[in-house]
Amino acid sequence: TTPLESFLTSVQSTAFQVLGNENGTFDPKYYVDLPLKQDLEVTKSAFVNLSRSNIDKGKFNGFVSEHFDVPGTDLGDYNLSDFANTPEGFLPKVKDASARDFALKIHSLWKGLAKKIKREVVEKPQRHTLLPLPNVVVIPGSRFREVYYWDTYWIIRGLLVSKLYETATSVVGNLIYLVNTYGFVPNGARSYYLNRSQPPLLSESVKAVYAETKNKSLIEEAFPALLKEHSFWSSYRFTVHIRDGHGVKHVLTRYNANLYSPRPESYIVDTDTAKNLGSSKERSKLYHQIATAAESGWDFSSRWMANRLNRTTLVTAYILPVDLNSFLLQASSSMENNIAYFAKLLGKQELQRRFHKHATSRKTAINAVFWNEEMGQYLDYWLVKRNATDIEFKQQKIYSFDKQNQNTDVFPSNFFPLWCGVVRPGDEKVSKLVSSFKKSGLLLAAGVVTSLRETGEQWDYPNAWPNLQHIIIEGFAGTRSVEGLALAEDISQRWLKSNYAEFQRVGKMLEKLDARYCGRSGLGGEYNPQTGFGWSNGVVLSLFEKFGWSTTSKLTC
Secondary structure: OOHHHHHHHHHHHHHHHHHOOHHHOOOHHHHHOOOEOOOHHHHHHHHHHHHOOOOOHHHHHHHHHHHEOOOOOOEEEOOOOOOOOOOOOOOOOEOOHHHHHHHHHHHHOHHHHEEEEOHHHHHOHHHOOEOOOOOOEEOOEOOEOOOEHHHHHHHHHHHHHOOOHHHHHHHHHHHHHHHHHHOOOOOEOEHHHOOOOOOOOHHHHHHHHHHHHOOHHHHHHHHHHHHHHHHHHOOOOOEEEEEOOOOOEEEEEOOOOOOOOOOHHHHHHHHHHOOOOOOHHHHHHHHHHHHHHHHHOOOOOHHHEOOOOOHHHEOHHHEEOHHHHHHHHOOOOOHHHHHHHHHHHOOOHHHHHHHHHHHHHHHHHHHHHOEEOOOOEEOOEEOOOOOOOOOOOOOOOOEEOOHHHEOOOOOHHHHHHHHOOOOOOOOOHHHHHHHHHHHHOOEEOOEEOOOOOEOOOOOOEOEEOHHHHHHHHHHHHOOOOHHHHHHHHHHHHHHHHHHHHHHHHHOOOEOOEEOOOOOOEOOOOOOOOOEOOHHHHHHHHHHHHHHOEOOOOOOOO
């Protein structure tokens, strides 16, 4: 952590001690997002003086007001020059008046989420945890007042539906800038996120924009960054060698954050989680697993826990995830085959052949290690024994496949290879995956639930996340089978109805919903439900574009 981050975590801890957490309203992230009004040494000196007195709420709030600006004030509103209230050619398949009005209201939300990073962030970066970016940013909303990696993909999908092609190109440009600056796309555009990435969807974002704009210069700009990001995920830190039951060696990838201390944005939460562990080594290991779970995007979930109800048993870095490896392949669309596709566009034949080979090898590995014929699903593979009383991870040069190490718990990610092109139309696995999903218990009244276990974690039952819905829907639609298409449209209708009902009730788009009930907010996790909301808007607009909404269908629950 940087000196600024260390100082702000001290402010965060003091804030919690003084202000408390009445009604669960305390947000630790607020305090590491505070922009300094003066340089760090001056502010630290004032804080030391404050600490020498008996600090009450009035004194503390006065200190914060005097020495910090409000989080988010280092961003300014941005006028989208390519915005039109009713874009030409907007959602021609949406015929129903209520559905069309709903879509246009979501379209208008981009104006409030579009921001420009202020000049002082560039001129005095030592006063900000916010990272400077060259272009307009489109944020998720609420407490998430910065760019996030995988959120941005679905934001881009929505911007493209809204015909905001210039804005979408600029947003992709920010991700390219981050790779060129840091060697990878961080979890988010804050200095305290530089210890980890998030699910890698940059090349898919580039491809989505190119599909609409045919702007070859974007490919030329992005290509070096895509190679750099691929090298990042191909490094020793992430790669695992495993020999399957036939003696064939494969290379797969895991999440593995570069942090062994509490996350600054959740310092008080992480230290509380680890407080009962006996040694500093145990706490350090847990902090690493917590940060690695955050890198996965699923923070937090029973998916990553040896004891599904106990966050201190997180072992995310010891798991080969189906979704990460599918994203890295994405044969119809993302990293390895996308780079091959872009190389072909740019006439780089040797690179095209090389990345086509990478993609073919990864597809073989995914089928060899993750596929479970009995369940008809792709399952995460654990590098440790889940039921061991004391899990001790020892890095091996080559692991030997053991079917018992597949995690047979059901998650939407078990079906992500459909979206990522591991399973192609006509493949015999299509009918097995469709049948398995229908029997899985994941599809509830208002969408696809994140897991079948109610743990209190936000990436578990009963929450339904927009990005997971979209991947599942597009995956089944991409099978081109009658059953798959019908299932995709059914899930889409449930999700659109639930978003519409909640929007009618509260006038806002929510980060996540409750899969059990049409039109109800999600719950659980480290913070209260958030509104805005970038990827929620993008998914709804994308689904309206794909499936439309006829005048004979009611949008109500």
